[in-house]
Amino acid sequence: MLTCLAGGRVVDPAHDRDRIGDVWIRDGRVVEAPQGGGSADARHDVSGKIVMAGGIDIHSHIAGANVNTARLLLPEYHRAALARPEATPLASAGWSTFATGCLYAGMGFTTVVEPAVAPHHALHAHLELADVPIIDKAILAVLGNDDVLLGLIHARESASAVRDYVAWALETSRALGVKVVNAGGAAAFKSNLREFSLDDVVPYYGVSSRQIVKTLQHAVHDLGVPHPLHVHCNNLGIAGSADTALATIAAAEGLPLHLAHLQFYGYGKDGARGFSSHAARLAEAVNGASSVTIDVGQVMFGPTVTISSDVLRQFNARDRAQPRKWVIFDGDSNGGGIVPYDYRVDDFYNAVQWAVGLELFLLIDDPWRVFFTTDHPNGAPFTAYPEIFALLMDRGVRDEWIARLPAEAMAVTTLPSISREYSVTEIATMTRAAPARLLGLADRGHLGPGAVADIAVYDDVTDRAAMFRNAALVFKDGELVVRDGKVTRRRWGRAFAVRPEHDRAIDRRMRDYYDGRYGLSPEFMTVPDSAIGRPDPFELVPCIT
Amino acid sequence: MGHAWIDGKPATIDAATTEAAKVLAASRFPVVAGLGTDIAGARAAIALAQRLGAAVDHMNADAVFNDLDVLREAGMMVTTPTEARARGDTLLLVGTGLVSAWPELPQRLCTSRTAPDAGGAVRRIFWLCPGAGDERVLGADAEATAIGHDPGDLPVVLAALRTRIAGRPVGRTPLPATSIDALAADLQTARFGVAVWSAAELDALTIEMLCGMVKDLNARTRFTGLPLAAGDNAAGILQACGWLTGFPMRTAFGRSRPDHDPWRFDARRLVASGEADCVVWISAYRAATPEWTRDIPMIALTAPGARWRRPVRVQIEVGRPGVDHDAVEYLAATGALAPAMAAKPSEAASVARVISGIAAVLSAGAQPC
Numbered sequence: 040m041l042t043c044l045a046g047g048r049v050v051d052p053a054h055d056r057d058r059i060g061d062v063w064i065r066d067g068r069v070v071e072a073p074q075g076g077g078s079a080d081a082r083h084d085v086s087g088k089i090v091m092a093g094g095i096d097i098h099s100h101i102a103g104a105n106v107n108t109a110r111l112l113l114p115e116y117h118r119a120a121l122a123r124p125e126a127t128p129l130a131s132a133g134w135s136t137f138a139t140g141c142l143y144a145g146m147g148f149t150t151v152v153e154p155a156v157a158p159h160h161a162l163h164a165h166l167e168l169a170d171v172p173i174i175d176k177a178i179l180a181v182l183g184n185d186d187v188l189l190g191l192i193h194a195r196e197s198a199s200a201v202r203d204y205v206a207w208a209l210e211t212s213r214a215l216g217v218k219v220v221n222a223g224g225a226a227a228f229k230s231n232l233r234e235f236s237l238d239d240v241v242p243y244y245g246v247s248s249r250q251i252v253k254t255l256q257h258a259v260h261d262l263g264v265p266h267p268l269h270v271h272c273n274n275l276g277i278a279g280s281a282d283t284a285l286a287t288i289a290a291a292e293g294l295p296l297h298l299a300h301l302q303f304y305g306y307g308k309d310g311a312r313g314f315s316s317h318a319a320r321l322a323e324a325v326n327g328a329s330s331v332t333i334d335v336g337q338v339m340f341g342p343t344v345t346i347s348s349d350v351l352r353q354f355n356a357r358d359r360a361q362p363r364k365w366v367i368f369d370g371d372s373n374g375g376g377i378v379p380y381d382y383r384v385d386d387f388y389n390a391v392q393w394a395v396g397l398e399l400f401l402l403i404d405d406p407w408r409v410f411f412t413t414d415h416p417n418g419a420p421f422t423a424y425p426e427i428f429a430l431l432m433d434r435g436v437r438d439e440w441i442a443r444l445p446a447e448a449m450a451v452t453t454l455p456s457i458s459r460e461y462s463v464t465e466i467a468t469m470t471r472a473a474p475a476r477l478l479g480l481a482d483r484g485h486l487g488p489g490a491v492a493d494i495a496v497y498d499d500v501t502d503r504a505a506m507f508r509n510a511a512l513v514f515k516d517g518e519l520v521v522r523d524g525k526v527t528r529r530r531w532g533r534a535f536a537v538r539p540e541h542d543r544a545i546d547r548r549m550r551d552y553y554d555g556r557y558g559l560s561p562e563f564m565t566v567p568d569s570a571i572g573r574p575d576p577f578e579l580v581p582c583i584t
Numbered sequence: 585m586g587h588a589w590i591d592g593k594p595a596t597i598d599a600a601t602t603e604a605a606k607v608l609a610a611s612r613f614p615v616v617a618g619l620g621t622d623i624a625g626a627r628a629a630i631a632l633a634q635r636l637g638a639a640v641d642h643m644n645a646d647a648v649f650n651d652l653d654v655l656r657e658a659g660m661m662v663t664t665p666t667e668a669r670a671r672g673d674t675l676l677l678v679g680t681g682l683v684s685a686w687p688e689l690p691q692r693l694c695t696s697r698t699a700p701d702a703g704g705a706v707r708r709i710f711w712l713c714p715g716a717g718d719e720r721v722l723g724a725d726a727e728a729t730a731i732g733h734d735p736g737d738l739p740v741v742l743a744a745l746r747t748r749i750a751g752r753p754v755g756r757t758p759l760p761a762t763s764i765d766a767l768a769a770d771l772q773t774a775r776f777g778v779a780v781w782s783a784a785e786l787d788a789l790t791i792e793m794l795c796g797m798v799k800d801l802n803a804r805t806r807f808t809g810l811p812l813a814a815g816d817n818a819a820g821i822l823q824a825c826g827w828l829t830g831f832p833m834r835t836a837f838g839r840s841r842p843d844h845d846p847w848r849f850d851a852r853r854l855v856a857s858g859e860a861d862c863v864v865w866i867s868a869y870r871a872a873t874p875e876w877t878r879d880i881p882m883i884a885l886t887a888p889g890a891r892w893r894r895p896v897r898v899q900i901e902v903g904r905p906g907v908d909h910d911a912v913e914y915l916a917a918t919g920a921l922a923p924a925m926a927a928k929p930s931e932a933a934s935v936a937r938v939i940s941g942i943a944a945v946l947s948a949g950a951q952p953c
Binding site for chain 1: 623624627652655656657658659660661662663664666667669670671691692699700701702703775776802805806808822823826827828829830831832842844910912915917918920921922923925936
């Protein structure tokens with residue numbers, strides 16, 4: 040079946056394209072226009088609309104044991120949301136897996152990455168993702184607080200031994216990449232340490248956080264995993280965390296490194312309250328470090344819940360829980376902390392946080408290296424994305440918001456003075472072309488011939504929030520799935536995973552390890568195809584050779 | 585191949601499936617109860633309930649809510665059985681029913697030392713108010729020091745223990761003050777302590793006191809909790825309900841969006857009151873039958889050997905997860921969902937397959953759940 044999207048403004052930064060034209064689809068792929076002007080079986084007149092590839096969200100906590108604990112912790116939030124859907128906590132965030140897929144698709148997103156899955160919980164995460172309709176998905180496997188890795192570093196084992204282990208973990212978890220969360224911090228917390236910085240050392244192993252990050256960075260890179268090591272730095276959320284982020288950026292040393300939700304590290308200690316924005320310093324460092332990518336983790340106002348594998352940080356934040364309840368999970372390596380929180384427009388600190396995220400977006404020059412996230416739900420639910428697009432694209436909208444926030448908070452940031460407005464092409468780069476490249480998805484994020492036909496069509500209206508809230512049309516693998524923000528056809532996507540080449544001797548080594556430590560076979564952490572219950576549940580992403 | 589009955593008379597699975605669909609289509613408010621099944625069975629059963637506007641409950645939901653109510657009203661600190669084994673230098677076993685909840689507890693948890701990275705410490709095991717039948721010897725080298733002997737004392741004893749840890753005075757309790765103070769001191773010298781309990785045996789207020797004490801201990805040292813799950817994959821079903829609906833079991837779909845109410849949608853109450861007019865009873869792990877005696881049209885999906893007072897409307901024998909067919913379920917040894925590959929694969933239909941069949945008849949041709 041040949042489909043034509045006719046006469047739209049086609050924005051495809053991967054091919055330097057922003058002009059009126061047609062997009063042709065056949066058998067789930069974008070194809071060249073037929074020779075001799077053949078006619079389409081299905082033709083959509085998209086004149087006056089913007090056509091781009093489907094959105095790709097690289098960091099959103101949508102599935103797995105920690106996410107599910109958050110659901111079970113807060114039934115009052117989604118009960119309230121269902122009764123009064125407009126203005127209540129997490130109002131439209133969609134608690135269930137089904138709602139998650141539909142809401143994302145309605146906004147024109149076609150791929151979402153769950154960024155933090157403990158390998159022992161990979162099966163759980165994949166089961167949840169299998170019940171998220173329409174979108175393609177992936178998980179990142181969390182390493183860096185596990186006894187195996189810390190033991191390998193402590194014993195000064197070879198780089199190839201580390202690579203074999205990392206490859207084994209990726210393969211067993213069926214993950215797309217590796218995440219490290221407060222490297223060494225969760226292990227240190229189990230030994231009763233209450234703070235942990237880049238050069239602090241994990242008791243017993245004598246290994247520093249920096250060593251763990253560097254070891255994983257090299258292993259991921261040398262294995263040819265397309266996605267760089269994805270780093271949640273130490274000291275998230277505290278005044279002065281900018282120093283930690285800067286030190287971690289410097290630690291990249293020219294190799295690829297991705298820093299997650301950088302907004303939470305954008306704080307200095309200046310001013311009467313000892314809390315200020317250092318976003319400008321961070322932006323400058325990111326601009327100067329061409330191998331580094333970041334995602335923002337934008338804060339927006341309203342009640343939400345923080346879900347994180349940074350057990351230490353969440354434990355330290357527990358007294359600020361709103362409502363006053365929280366779960367701290369000491370997992371086998373990392374674990375989880377679920378702490379509800381309310382970002383308030385009248386709160387000095389929250390207002391600074393909101394500004395820091397926007398400063399990062401606006402002061403980092405290269406839209407290929409800054410990624411659009413709220414660290415859902417930690418900064419805000421993903422349903423806040425349309426409002427954030429409006430803030431980035433329209434200085435007037437920003438000024439309206441700034442006028443409603445505490446002036447003393449705005450005074451410790453540079454935001455009021457920033458006039459930059461994101462263009463449609465820059466948005467398409469940041470949310471489509473760049474994430475596809477960062478994840479190694481060569482046939483997504485663009486509209487060239489051969490691309491998978493994951494396509495979003497938007498009405499070109501001045502109210503950019505309205506534009507991005509309800510996509511006019513969304514195609515997934517060439518099938519129409521959304522019309523005017525509403526899902527019209529339910530179908531199931533795939534989970535991306537990498538399987539780097541490595542020496543299989545690790546299998547035996549890991550069987551012996553699990554037998555010794557737990558009296559168990561590592562079978563318990565595998566993800567059998569048959570368990571997923573969907574046709575073709577996985578898609579292998581090639582490693583870089 | 586498999587056994588099925590309609591009104592007590594043998595029938596083919598196809599005929600039983602068709603009859604079940606007919607009964608459900610004619611009912612006004614069914615309840616999907618028991619729910620002793622694997623994750624695939626839960627996904628199918630919950631989808632069916634959503635479609636029928638039914639309620640879902642699990643036969644062990646009382647125990648589930650003892651823990652869950654504490655978690656969602658007060659929060660909790662928890663760990664895994666594997667981490668407790670590797671790191672727990674001080675185990676505080678609480679109450680009774682621990683080994684019956686987790687038969688492998690002695691050999692999995694009570695090894696004599698913690699792992700090297702946790703200091704290789706000799707493990708100390710305290711058992712607070714064990715029951716009369718609880719065996720204090722938990723393995724070759726593991727013996728528990730018992731404090732108290734009556735689980736009924738736990739509410740007062742836990743409150744006193746928590747108070748003494750906070751350094752405040754207490755009045756008299758069934759236990760000598762010196763025992764309570766000694767245990768308080770031992771808990772505070774734990775490097776990574778783990779309290780272990782079975783929610784099937786404690787009520788929510790007792791669990792809340794225990795979990796509060798665990799949190800208090802973290803002011804100075806590391807301490808956490810290990811709740812032991814109830815049987816029939818209760819913990820797995822809780823997870824599946826959570827991600828599919830946003831809510832735990834005892835949720836209904838009559839209003840075309842999930843309605844969670846642990847009192848209102850207790851299957852026993854729905855049946856006793858007459859609000860429910862049909863039950864889909866699922867018990868795949870063992871041939872459990874419901875507690876109620878009321879005569880209500882029932883579609884029973886059970887492991888072989890179920891015995892009924894009166895023949896049920898439709899009965900279909902299903903395969904046992906992890907025995908007759910591959911499954912995913914909560915694994916007590918790891919505290920997480922894990923694959924359970926069929927030990928003795930057979931042709932017996934899984935719960936998921938039977939429910940898909942019923943749904944297909946209901947849809948008369950459209951996609952099954």
